[in-house]
Amino acid sequence: MTTSGTADDRGENRRLGLHLDRSSPVPMYHQLAEQLESAIRDGILRPGETIENEVSLAQRLDLSRPTVRHAISALVTRGLLIRRRGVGTTVATDFLPQAGGVTSLFDELTVQGYAPATKVIRLVYGELDQRIALRLKLDPHTPLIALERLRLVNGTAVAMLRNWLPLDLPDLSAAHLESTGLYEFLGRRGIVAAATQQIIGSRAATTDERRLLDLGRSDSILTVTQLACAADGSTFDYGEHIYRADRYQFRVTHQAA
Amino acid sequence: MTTSGTADDRGENRRLGLHLDRSSPVPMYHQLAEQLESAIRDGILRPGETIENEVSLAQRLDLSRPTVRHAISALVTRGLLIRRRGVGTTVATDFLPQAGGVTSLFDELTVQGYAPATKVIRLVYGELDQRIALRLKLDPHTPLIALERLRLVNGTAVAMLRNWLPLDLPDLSAAHLESTGLYEFLGRRGIVAAATQQIIGSRAATTDERRLLDLGRSDSILTVTQLACAADGSTFDYGEHIYRADRYQFRVTHQAA
């Protein structure tokens, strides 16, 4: 434990928007990571700029070095910072604006204020489908909720989503799905994905799919099959989704170890 | 520092293949992570099984808990283990065999012993291309190495790879590229990717592309545009790749925080 910092420290803290709330239940390393991220996104820390070294930062913020390191590691993993031994930690070049994992243009559209809408085409309880049950690694006779939705942006369909869930959700209604989204609905019932796997591919669209998405002769579709797995290892959702390729792309970023 | 373990400890260590070499330059947490991973992949630790808790594991291996935790965290990030507070750490369900980041079927084919081959179609030094230079975030008049390759598996073309590099590599030859691969060649010259971004999409193939990949009327292609960035933040490779969708898919896995 050191003193709580000099006047200069407090000035620098203000510049970067760093102010830790020790009474908050939010972990210190998380508060710090979030505030560093904000500083980067707001341009206070510029791409290529070297940030303060770990020891000094820890001292100034009255944290231990492992805690500061934990915060920085989180941002390194997500690609916002780059650490180099013997050199320092720098802000990544801005070509990785949403680094870390997969982002879809659709998510980004949503963030940017376009209003996506959902239309439920089919909602069936207790459907039996051996192929799907096997995908879910369940007994072939497991009853499933079958779900088919159309995703629209500005009134035009951009994706068709088919999902199957081996769950008992009597209060799942089309209205719910059109207003809140499937995963939000599940989350409110304590069902959260600990891990998901997606396989991205492409194939020719069927005539039904062409009609639903209003596809022309030369339009392409992207296919995504998805499996979601709860914390206890059980699978609770299998999805087969298709997207208009002219409206949807996947962005994948990777950081070296 | 505790004693070096009881006879029971040594037996359990042997079962899981855990044997740390303290004189090795490989970090302890990395050795432990690798050996736990092997135990999982070899089925010694089975999906769903709860592994030994962190404190006990640390004691038995004569490591500090943070070090053990570091090792486990690495596997959690890659999706092989799942941690739950108050419950324990369990081996993830096997539906995430290659968790962490993106894997392509092509890479997996390679691992499985299929021999992929490369054929260089075009290799030009000093090409000027304003569109590409902008993608690389460089001056539009930067001279580029332009490269076009065909990827074959068992003699049939499955992908066409176009790349542009703002580098001076006078000894880069078709022979090199057909025997070692582009990134291996670059790596030997100290050029390694600190971060890459890929955008996956789909579109109709051009007639040239149809001819090169021997595509039929209804065959689809996947497109991947790729940007690679060195540790200093400079971009050194821009690629536009197309793949036969019937031979190639992308697998993306995601772990919740």
Place this chain on the structure above:
DNA sequence: TAGTGGTCTAGACCACGCA
């Protein structure tokens, strides 16, 4: 209540890059 993971401390020494 007992046991687990989650967070945090206050140091230590080492390996690497650069001047």
Place this chain on the structure above:
DNA sequence: GCGTGGTCTAGACCACTAT
């Protein structure tokens, strides 16, 4: 040689889950 990140220790206390 000096400053940086990389690794590691030996604890501490808290929060959550299951019983």
